[in-house]
Amino acid sequence: MSRTTRATLALDQAGVAYELFTYAYDGEAQRIGLQAAESLGVEPDRVLKTLMTLVDGKAVCVVVPSDCEVSMKKLAAAMGGKSAQMMKPADAERVTGFHVGGISPLGQKRAAPTLIDExxxxxxKVFVNGGQRGLQAELAPQDLARAANARFADLV
Structure with a gap:
């Protein structure tokens, strides 16, 4: 597994401190973020999952604890929109350039507005996908926000 991805390059470019961890990715897992937390031996709320959504038809990247669900109502409100929904997996892969299970809020092919749950x-420190399946980056949430040009919001 390569430890250099578009996500890690974005972290390097932002000059933030992070540590990479690998784990055995299980594509059959019901909830990939929870499987990552269990494999890494950390609390599920420290492992953040990256979800691609649409708010009023426009792409928005959402980062929330792996043991939580996004409130579409709160997401739409945080973006000043009327409605929000999940993006189809194939569209998420096309927009981000990452495979589902390896989508990172960092280094996406087409940058979308990014929100991190408060x-x-x-x-x-939290964990976020490092840009490929089975790769997680541990870093301070403020550093993640800076590197991803994201803001914090109440999303769950």
Whole structure:
């Protein structure tokens, strides 16, 4: 597994400190983020999942704890929109340039507005996908927001 991805290059370019961790990715897992947390031996709320959504038809990247669900109502409100929905997996892959299970909020092919749930701020460090299946980057949530040009919002 390569430890250099568009996501890690974006972290390097932003000059933020991070540490990479690999785990045995299980594409059959019901909830990939929870499987990653279990494999890494960390609390599920420290492993953030990256979801691609549409708010009023426009792509928005959402980052939330792996044990939480996004409130589409809160997401739409946070973006000043009327409605929100999940993006189809094939569209998410095309927009981000990453495979489902390896989508990162960092280094996406076409940058979308990015929101991180404010629960991430409860932790000194969180995990986020490093740009490929089975690769997680651990870093401070504030550094993630800076590197992803994201803002925090109440999304769950």
């Amino acid at each position: 629960l991430a701020l409860l932790h000194e």
